[in-house]
Amino acid sequence: MEIIGNGFIARSLQPIAEKYPDTVVLAAGVSWASGTAAADFDREARLLHRTAADCRRTGRRLLFFSTAATGMYGLVDGPGREDLPVVPCTPYGVHKLALEEQLRDSRADHLVLRLGHLVGPGQPAHQLLPTLVRQIRDGDVRIHRGAARDLIDVADVITVVDRLLAQDLSGEIVNVASGEAVPVELIVDRLELGLGCTARRHYQDAGTHHVIAIDKLRALVPETERLGFGPRYFERIVDDFAATVVAATAS
Incomplete structure (x- = not known):
């Protein structure tokens, strides 16, 4: 595959890149969900336009990463599904949905x-997680009351991407998540345990809680049953992340 970008996702995709020579992956977009910079949004829209035109000309498939996070599904009544209309609730969500339509x-x-x-x-x-780690180590962590997030190991994401690209899918939208909305307080608890320190908690009444539906993902990728998705799935990946931070500090 041709990977456009050199960030977190782009680097993670390298092990499977040679398997899909007719796929172009756009992994150079805005990654900051709280971002509102019009210039950044415009840059990604122009890049998508050029890349999609090239894929159409060459007959290659374009893999585009959108969001299933709060910006897209935060106002949905019930689990966020790919086959139902959504009304994004942040500039980032509005931007990503517009890019899906553009594509x-x-x-x-x-x-x-x-x-x-x-x-x-x-x-x-x-x-x-990096933000929470910094705050915990500084001794003060900010938590949006009632907030929950769906965490998924990037290694599991690459497994899913590999299985999806191996299928003849075109024009599809698929949620890639664990299907579990984990309260941020529990994530902080687990990070503190792994880091071996605690922090004062400061609460703000601005939290959001939504569940990402993964029925379509499970149907397309039965291997997800072996990835351990469930209420305690987040514990392993948070523990691994904290262990990596501790090891990096000790070295």
Whole structure:
């Protein structure tokens, strides 16, 4: 595959890149869910336009990463599903949904994956777990009351991507997540346990809680049954992340 980008997801895809020579992966978009910079959004839209046009010309499939996080499904009544209309509730969600529509209108062969919160070594410092680790180590952690997040190991995401690309899917949107909305307080509990320290908790009444539906993912990728998705799935990946942080500090 041709991978456009050199960030967290792009690096993680390298082990399977040679298996899919007719796929182009756009992994160079806006990764900051709280971002609102119009210039960044415009840059990604222009890049998608050029890449989709090239894929249409060459007959290759374009893999595009969207979001299944709060920005997309935060206002949904019930689990967030790919086959139901959504009303995004953040600028980032509005942007990603607009790009999905842009890609559909391009008539390029494509697959859209709406991602949960990826966790793994080397992820951007502004994302959830690195941010919580910094705050815990500084002694003060901010928690949005009632907030919950769907965490998924980046290694499991690559397994899922591999299985999906091996199928003849075109024009599909698939949620890629664990299907579990984990309260942020529990994530902090687990990080504190792994880091061996605790922090004062400061609560804000701005939390959101939604569940990402993964029925379609399970149907398309039966191997997900072996990945351990369930209420305690997050514990393993948070423990692994904390262990990586501790090991890096000790070295």
